[in-house]
Amino acid sequence: MSAAAANVLEIQGLTGGYSLNKPVLHDISLSVGRGEMVGLIGLNGAGKSTTMKHILGLMTPHKGGIAVDGVTRDKDPERYHAALSFVPEAPLLYDEMTVREHVEFTARSYGVDRADYEARSARLASLFRMEEKLDTLSGHLSKGMKQKVMIMCAFVARPSLYVIDEPFLGLDPLGIRSLLDFMQELRREGASILLSSHILSTIENYCDRFIVLHQGKVVAQGTLDEMTAAAGRPGLPLEQLFYELVQGGK
Template identity: 45%
Template sequence: MSLVINHLTGGYGAMPVIKNLDFSAPDGEVTALIGLNGAGKSTTIKHIIGLLKPMSGAITIGDKTLADDPDAYRQAIAYVPETPVLYPELTLKEHLELTMMAYQLDQDQTWPKVNAMLETFRLANKLDWFPDNFSKGMKQKVMIVCAFMTDAKLFLIDEPFTGLDPLGVHDLLALVEEKRAAGAAILMSTHILNTAEEVADQFVLLKDGGVRATGDLTSLQRQFNLPAGRLDDIYLAMTKEAAHE
């Protein structure tokens, strides 16, 4: 298992948002993190990348924890945030070079891979552009290229389709499939349930900061007593549970 979360409780300040989470994201699989707004998806991801410190529990990537080996732990992760984070004073090329330095990538070996992605996302002629020149979708594509140039063991993708046009979504999913085939673990938070159902190997359903259910679609159908249910149906069933509690 590339990512294993054991009894994770955490949040902001003294108030827990996520409570006693247990799930894993196996190597070579896409795991979709699903839940209502406020269920704890982004909070979970922030704990995994180390922006938030757990109140209790453990997060392991491979055999590493953040406390044991911070550098190895962080270099095992590539992250695409929901809201792009770019430096206004750096060009696209400088963002790419900074990422290569951060992950200690060989530039001669990495640039051909980066150039191919820039062509795919129609950014190849924008290396000298600054973030202020980019649309939201273009900024998201920059974040995607920066993440997917790496050889990370775990790709964390938080609401990746926000701002992307249909072609951009297609191109991103092709990269996800490439990394999955190479054996990486992908944890993807999304509200686009039809796409999640198509691409994910397993699902983690969060409800009120806890894990309501995990497993592939067949397992979720059994847990919610919806033998022919789609992911949309299961999500709505979980929503109705929350409304009646």
């Protein structure tokens, strides 16, 4: 099996954005291996969300290709989308549906059988302390609780790839810890995770590798040890390395 085939997510030479004349992403290539959690980091406007939108099929690449589980969206859109799950930065819920209805609707969409749905939803409700809110309309929830519903919906399915955009916004410290620990558990079970976050000190000890985007280009990627060694700054914390990379340092 080739290295590319072994990767759950493979992006090769992606150029894209909202306008053909002014691309946001410039020839980026990256991958996420099976059972790997990769941190996608960059300043606002670096291209993180645009990259995720291309992965989700919400934007069409100008050039380059994207494969999830070895399948492109053009070749087999149903299999492509079934292989990934997404947690957006801002919660997107139906105000007149309850928490339980959101999670069940998502499970049905992914073809999760009833027994797995019951077990997973109960575990997620307990993990994120949402048992007493399962029959509450989402319009009556706080922002942090809405974010927990989005997380529960994403994780009730078991796709090959989770794409997670700034999931910690609005979460309390216990919610953040629960999410990180649960993502580690899924990773050990073989799931792959692409995680975007500005809270570098939090994700430093959880991600296997990091990809640094700056002005729409990949300026560094690898383990923290690999990146600090390449920059001539071994032992530097992720946050300090990131600042040096995006401010034009070595």
